[in-house]
Amino acid sequence: MSLKMYMTTVTSSRETKAQQQDIVRVLDTSGQPYETVDIAADNSLRAEMREKCGNPNALPPQLFLGDKYLGGYDEIMAAVEDGELKKFLGEN
Structure with missing residues (x-):
């Protein structure tokens, strides 16, 4: 199974930018391959992300x-923080 991060390249929110950078840093450090999906590229990707999350405001x-x-x-x-990253990412 592949790890996928929905993110955006177009935001005025410093918080969102910082959170995305933090996650990229964590994922890069973990060594687990992942792909990014830029929801700014197409509104249907934002809708897809929200539907998959089960939250219309995600x-x-x-x-x-x-x-x-x-x-x-x-x-x-x-x-x-809990030292459970590998488990969280589905690694054994």
């Missing part, structure tokens, strides 16, 4: 392992 960044919703910034950072 904002990026959001993480998925295949079709399984993992969570957003708070969830991945909690996994990092």
